[in-house]
Amino acid sequence: MKHELNIMSIWKGEAKALSFFQRLFRRPKATPKPLTTPKMISEDCNGIMLGGKNVKSLLFSTDMAIIENNDADAILAVYPFAPSPKIMKALIDFSDKPVICGVGGGLTQGKVAMEMAIQAEALGAAAIIVNQPFKNKDLNVIRKKITIPIISSVSVADFSFQDRVDAGVDIFHITGGKNTAKILEHISYAVPGYPIMATGGKSLESIQSAITSGADAIVLTPPTSGELFKSIMDGYRKGLDYLRH
Secondary structure, eight states: OHHHHHHHGGGTOOSSOOOHHHHHTOOOTTOOOSBOOOHHHHHHOOOEEETTEEEOEEEEOOOHHHHHTBOOSEEEEOOSSOOOHHHHHHHHHHOSSOEEEEEESSSOOHHHHHHHHHHHHHHTOSEEEEOTTOOHHHHHHHHHHOOSOEEEEEOOSSSOHHHHHHHTOOEEEEOOGGGHHHHHHHHHHHSTTOOEEEEOOSSHHHHHHHHHTTOSEEEEOOOOHHHHHHHHHHHHHHHHHHHHO
């Protein structure tokens, strides 16, 4: 028990130097969630409306254990495979917060993506999201079939944002890596006033940069269960070494 208490204290430590994940998901005394979002997001973001809720933080994950133990406002359910109604249903039924479902982009287009979008809405998704390669003509068809918001991911500034808007997109998701801030600044001129969420990057500084550059909501990528287990198992191993002496 002693080692478990020491391990969990990394989420609460304020005085000592912390890693990015420790700072990003530290646990304030007032919340029961082990993994919490940075305070700057709730304080500085305007938010976007999803499922009747003002969403400022989104967790990029399909891991139910991570979702259960995080206090983000919504879930971004995107994965590098064809969209699955089974996964959509499981996440929507499990989560007590809005879920955005990926329906296509690189691997999935056309009729299949349209069917996934219709199913996502029927299952209770708060919104759907498509990747940058998704065709505008397919988006236009989907817009006529569903009423929930459509989000478009964009990773480059050289992109026709207005064509996306004309095709029916409601929200942009900027995921440009080190260029995210520049793309955010560009989009404010290309389609002023449009709701924007942005991937937060690898540091608290990059999160603040995205907010300052115009992001209304921040997408956070949590540590994996394997990464979290590593520190726990390191503590267990140290405990075993101690018992051997």
